[in-house]
Amino acid sequence: MVKRTVAWAPVCVGLTASLGLALGGCHSRPPLTPQEAEGKHLYQIRCAHCHEDNDQELKKIPPDLHGIFDRRTLLSGAPATDMAVRQIVFTGKGMMPAFAGRFTDEQMAALLAYLHTELR
Numbered sequence: 001m002v003k004r005t006v007a008w009a010p011v012c013v014g015l016t017a018s019l020g021l022a023l024g025g026c027h028s029r030p031p032l033t034p035q036e037a038e039g040k041h042l043y044q045i046r047c048a049h050c051h052e053d054n055d056q057e058l059k060k061i062p063p064d065l066h067g068i069f070d071r072r073t074l075l076s077g078a079p080a081t082d083m084a085v086r087q088i089v090f091t092g093k094g095m096m097p098a099f100a101g102r103f104t105d106e107q108m109a110a111l112l113a114y115l116h117t118e119l120r
């Protein structure tokens, strides 16, 4: 039996290369925008160690932030809006530290943009 291999990969590589975006291989989803990519970087260095790895072994396990904006409310019951999430990041909550003064407005906007991508 002859297997037919569909040559999508080179097409994808060519496309992403010609767009100048070597981000995350080629899936059906569009690549992250530069702003989302910046947010991803910030998330990975500032948030993921707790929210994905819980490296400090906190008793209250940092909640999963995937699809946080798909939920109607945050754990606190507050509506899952940019404003509410920004507030938590600025002021901290429980064992989560406050990040006030540690992100510029642009960085905060990038972080929120990335959280809206469901962390891909």
Ligand code: HEC
Residues within 6 Å of the ligand: 043, 046, 047, 048, 050, 051, 056, 058, 060, 061, 062, 063, 065, 068, 073, 074, 075, 076, 085, 088, 089, 093, 094, 095, 096, 097, 099, 111
């Ligand atoms: C030291 C570990 C730690 C770090 C670092 C941290 N968090 Fe958290 N985060 C927590 C914990 C613990 C909670 C739960 C707080 C509570 O409800 O008592 C939380 C809660 C949250 C919530 C509320 C989620 C919900 O559904 O109510 C958001 C949003 C959030 N964090 C975003 C972030 C972002 C964005 C970053 C990076 C800028 C970050 N956190 C960094 C530990 C952390």
